[in-house]
Amino acid sequence: MRLYRYIMLLLMVLSSIDAATLKEIIESTLKNNQNIKASMIDSRAKEKIYNSRENIYNPTLNAAISDTQLNIDTREIEVKNRLVGSLKLGVDLYDGGKSSATKRQKSYEYQASKLDAITTKKETILQVVTLFFQTKTAIDSIEVLKEKGTTLKAQYQRVKTKYDINMVTIDEVLKLRSEYETNQYAIEELRYQKEELLETISLLAGRKIKSIDNSTLPNVKNLALKESEHLRSLNLSLKALDENVKIVESAKNVQVKLEDSLNLYSYNDYNENLLADLPQTQNQLNVSLTYRLFDTTTKHQVEAAKLAKLSAKEKVIFAKNQERSTFSLAKRKLKTQQLKINSLKSAVEMGESVYKLVKVKYQNGTVDNITYLDALSKRTFNKALYQQALNEYEIAKANYYFSSGLDYKKVLKGW
Incomplete structure (x- = not known):
């Protein structure tokens, strides 16, 4: 028995050494993710286009x-x-101002593409963080159900022994066995979910992630809403469209x-x-x-360019209002999640106390197996919910950070 415990302890230590931290996964994602690479290549392409127009x-x-x-x-x-x-x-x-307007247009598009690359990085990091803590929820739930399974198995063996000497009826044995088998099925479902999540994380990180550690996000205080890279990119795209209007209108000039x-x-x-x-x-x-005296197309082209600019302006206004709303909701979500954790912590303590009391009564025969299984299920359910709430708090924290316009590098430096 002692040797078995040593082996299990050794396996746990080896597993923790192999486990990837959240910081390592994020750094690997920034280095290897294909979508991030594509956005950076696109930015370099926009730079080359701008350079081609630099000496107009x-x-x-x-x-x-x-x-x-x-x-x-x-x-x-x-x-x-x-x-x-x-x-x-x-x-x-x-040339009627066409070349200078084109140069400014390409400059704005290049600057916007750099901001779009940063936005892609932030969105991918947020996706990785969400998947990381969803995986932790699955792992924590597995451990809780394993603990429940161990308890059920012990009670099943105890009741089975009593049934063999005709002290209890078969329905008590079957009820415990059914509950145990249902619990084992739930564990296997969660194991599949965990592997699926790890596979998705591996895809985003560009490396194989077999297990994760118990990382949490660093705390960043005194956050205030500032203009995000996405909104700044939209404003630059709006300026580029304004230059496009001038490019089209230049056809009417000398x-x-x-x-x-x-x-x-x-x-x-x-x-x-x-x-x-x-x-x-x-x-x-x-x-x-x-000098062009007459044509039938320039007027319509100018009107189309102005409408495109007007459409982009409306999108900028919406994005600005959306960011303000998202930040406000993310801040409230963080506070709500903290209250949920405090509430569930009390529920776990209560569920543990009730279970211990019911367990003693059940073993003494003063309550039936339905009462016992109900107390055990509530204890397990509250534990699983508490662990899930802790992980959801980390996800809410990440959403709060990035909705504020925080630089992702500050988060990495916080570890």
Whole structure:
């Protein structure tokens, strides 16, 4: 018996060493989660797009070559074969404000994408925290039911012995056996639930999580609501849409462009006496000013862009009100959960006291097995609810932290 206890103690120690802490799981998630990686890659893509628009007035240089061959014999009056190579240097002196608006638009989109990446991190961390404490609830419930199973088994064996010597009826034996088997089934259900939750955590963390420890979230005091990354991103997206309106409207403005073209000519198969003064090089400087007098699409495009901006503005207002409401409710939920824990703690103490009293009476034969099983079930139920309330408090704490706009790094530093 003593050897068995030593073996069980050793197994418990080894299990605790292998158990992952909540901090380790969160750090692994931040490092390995594919959704987080995707959001960061998306942000880098937006940065590249912004960089491509950073120098909006840089000139463009194009090279071209053309070969003209006439099928009929016209060498006496014109060149039959002409090869032309050209270089064209161009710059938009003014494009109606399109380039500068596009540059600002891409800047806002890039800044928004960085905030979206942080939002993805926070949402994933909150998901991991919720799953972690749901797993703890399943584990705690298993332990409570195991304790109940041990008690039921002992009582079953005691009553079975009495039945063998005709001191009790078969219904008492069957009732205890049925209760024990139902309890074992409940344990197996919870074990499956635990494995399912651990598998989901492993998927999010990018590593295999076989067991978890008894971590709790660090306490962060004096929290006040501040603008979240999600809301700031929406505001930046709204600014980007405002710039999009300017981009569409730029089509109605004056466009000024400067182009310098250098052409190099090579001739073949022509009358050199008649066509002796053909140019070998030609340089052409061109300044163009254009203005669109009429089109049927720009007006509708501007209206569509303004409506998109108006829609985004309404979403920003809603998100702002929603964050204020969510934070207020999360704060109240935390206080309510604390009261629930205090209440259930008293219920556990009462259930334990009643069970001990009923157990003595049952063993002395002054109460029946229905009264005993009822007291045992209430004791187990209150214990399970108390453990669940403790874990739900941690989940409520996480929701309170993140709904306040708290930086997740402060939570990690708190451990």
